[in-house]
Amino acid sequence: MTGIAGELAHEQAVVDTMYTRLDTLRGTTAGRLRDVRLAGASGTHQNRSERDAFATLYEDRAAQLDAVEDRLVFGRLDLSDGSADGTVTRYVGRIGLTDAEHRSMLTDWRAPAAEAFYRATALHPGDVQRRRHLVTKGRSVTGLEDEVLDLDTEIDADALSGEGALLAAMAQGRTGRMSDIVATIQAEQDRIIRSDLSGALVVQGGPGTGKTAVALHRAAYLLYAHRRLLERSGVLVVGPSSAFLRYIDQVLPSLGETGVVSTTVGDLIPGIRATAVDEGQVARLKGLLLWRKVVRRAVRARERVPEQEIPVRVDGHDFVIRPRDVSDAIARARRTHKPHNLARGAFVRDMLDRLTDQYRDFTGAPLSGEDRSAVFEDLRSDRDVRVALNLAWLPITPERLVADLYTKPHRLAEAAPELTARERRLLFREKGAPWTESDVPILDEAYELLGEDDSVALAEARNREAEQAREVEYARSVLSSTGAGGGLVDAETLASRFAAGGPSLTTAERAAGDRAWTYGHVVVDEAQELSPMAWRALVRRVPTRSMTIVGDVAQTSSAAGARNWDRMLTPLLRDGWRLAELTVSYRTPSTVADTAQQVARAAGLPVSDLRAARDVEGSLTVVRTAPGQDTLPEDGAVVAEALGLVKELVGPDAGRVAVVAPSGSVPRLAEAIGGALASAVGAEEAARLSAQRPEDAQVTVLAPRQTKGLEFDAVVLVEPATIAEGPGGTSDLYVAMTRPTQRLVVLHTRDLPEGF
C-alpha cells in the first residue's frame, strides 16, 4: 500500500494500539473497583473509610477513561530531533497514555510537549516539520490533514491551523450540547488556555470567537498543570443560566475532568433558590456596590443602644440595663471584628458581667467565684433580660435582614439614605416574595457580615480539623504503600475522603455545599452581565484572585452589567487583571457576522474586531412580510420559514433551528410551530421532537435574552426593530443575529434597524 491509503493504514495501526491500551487500563480500573466493593462494608471504621476513598478514586478514573473514547487520538507531530535527518514522532490526544513499560504512547494535549501542535506556524515552526490532524469516526481513522511547516512556502500569517478539520467541525450540525474543540484549538486560543494561573485573565471577544470553549479548556488545562493545588481547592465555573450550564456540561468530562463545580450567580448560596428576575432599574440598583454600606448599616441597626434605662427584676432583685453599659458593650463586641451573630456572645457576656456587678454593688460585699457564676446564670436564663439584650443585639438570619430591607420602608430608608425615595419605592416588595438573582449577592454580603450563629457546628468543625490532621498522615502512608495517586489525588484529598462518619465526598461536592468555600480558580462566562455586587460575591470566593473572565461588552443586556472592563474590574481587582482578545468567529458565516457588526456599530455598541473563519453561501435572507398580530410578521409566515429549515437541517442526531422573537410572542409562536410540526415532518418525527427537553430541543422558540451563549444551525429572527426596542436593546439583537452556524432568516414588517 502506498500514498494516502498506506498512510491511513499506518495511522489506523497506531490508533488501534492506543485503544487497546485504553481498554486494558479500563479493565484494570474496573477490576480494582470490583475488589474494593467486594470487600463490603465490614471491618473497622478506618477500613471502611479507606475502602470508600479508594472506590471514589477508581470511580473517578473509570469515568475519566470512559469519557475519552471519542477522538482519543487526533494529532501527530513530526519533530526534528537535532540529528542530521532524524525525526521523532509524537501523537497528541485527549489524555496521556504510557505502555506497560511506562514509555509514552500518547501525549496529553495539555502537556508542554503538545503545545507545538497548537502553536507552531509556518512563520514560527520551532522543531515541527509536519503537523498532522487525524480525523476519526469511532475507532476508525477516516482522514488525514497535513501541514508541512519547514518549507520556504509563502507565509500567510492569518492562516488557520488544521483548516480542513476546523471547517469540518464548524459545518457540523449542532446537537444542543457544546462539544470540545481539543483537536482544532487555534494559536490565539491556545495562548489564552495556557496562560499563567495567577491573577485574573479577561478574555474579550466577539460572538462565536470561542470564549466559552477557551474558558472551559483553560479550566481543564489548569487542573492538569496545577493538579495538586486545584484538586484540593476546586474550580468554579459561573454561567448565566442553568440552560447554559447544561449546554456546556459535557465539555469538561470529555476532557477527562469531572470535579468542577458549575453554578449561576443565583445559585451561589446553598439553600437559597432565586426563582425570579429583576429587570432594568431594579436590577441596576441591586447591583450597586452601595449595598456594601447598606447591608453594614442594616446590621448595625440591629446593634442598638436603648434610649432609656430598662429596669428588670430577677430573683427578687432589681437590675437596670443602662444605655451607657449597652453602648460600651456594643463597642467592645464590635472590636472582636467577628460577624454580628458571632460577636453577640461577647456582647451578652459583657452585659451579664455588668449586671452581675450591679448585684455585687447591692450586696456591698465581694462575690465568691461560685456565687458570681450562679448570679450570672440566673441573669442569663431570665426572660426579661434576654428580651432586653436581644433588642440591643438581635440575632438575625441573612434572609430576614435583607427581606426586612425590601418589605419595611423605614428599614431601607435608615440603611440606604443615598437612594432617592423613588428608588426605594422601586425596591419595595411584599413579604414572602421570591428571591431574585440580583438578591443573591446582597444576601451573600449579609451572610458575611452576620455569620452563622452555630456554635455547635463550629465545635464540630474544630473536631474535624484535628481528626483530619491525623488522617492526612495516615493517607500519606496509604499512598506510599499502594502506589496509588498517580497525580489523580493527593494525600490531603484522600484524607478528606476518609472524613470520619460522613459519606466520601469529592472536593467538588464539598465545595458545592459550602457557601464560604474558597476556590483555587474561578471561571466566569458571559461576564459582561454581572453587576458590581455579583463581582464582589465571586471575588470573595477566590482569595488568590486567580480567575478566567470571558465575555463581550457589546453583548451586555443586563442593566447592571459592564460596557467597559476597566470600569467594572479595576475597583475590585486593582491592577491584578490582564486582557486578552479573540478575533476570529468560528460560529457565524461572515455575511451574517458582518451584518450583525454593522447593526451593532450603528447603535454605538463597543464591538470588538471580528473576522469570520468562513462564509456559507445563502447564509443571510431578509424577507419583508405582511403584518400580523402586534405589527409583527404574520405567524403563518414565521411558521412556514421555520418548518422549511427544520425539514432541511434537523436530523435524528443533530441540527437545530431556533425562532428568536420578541418575548411577548414566544408562547404563541411555540404553540403554532408545535401544532404544525407533524404536517411538515410526519407524526413520528414530530413526536420525537416535541418530547425533547426544552434546553436540548432541536426546534425551539426563544426570546433574544434566552439565546445568550447558545447556538443553532439556523435562526429565524422575527422583527429586529422590535427586539432592538426591548429591554436588552440592540445588544439583544446582536446576540440573536450571531447565533446561527449556517443560516439567518430575518422576517420583518417594520423598517429594519440601521446597519442592515
Ligand SMILES: Nc1ncnc2c1ncn2[C@@H]1O[C@H](COP(=O)(O)OP(=O)(O)OP(=O)(O)O)[C@@H](O)[C@H]1O
Ligand atoms: N478552535 C475551534 N475549533 C472548532 N470549533 C471552534 C473553535 N473555537 C470555537 N469553536 C466553535 O465555535 C462556536 C462558538 O464558540 P463559543 O460558544 O465558545 O463562542 P463564544 O465566544 O463564547 O460566543 P458568544 O459570545 O456568542 O457566547 C462553538 O460551536 C465552538 O465549538
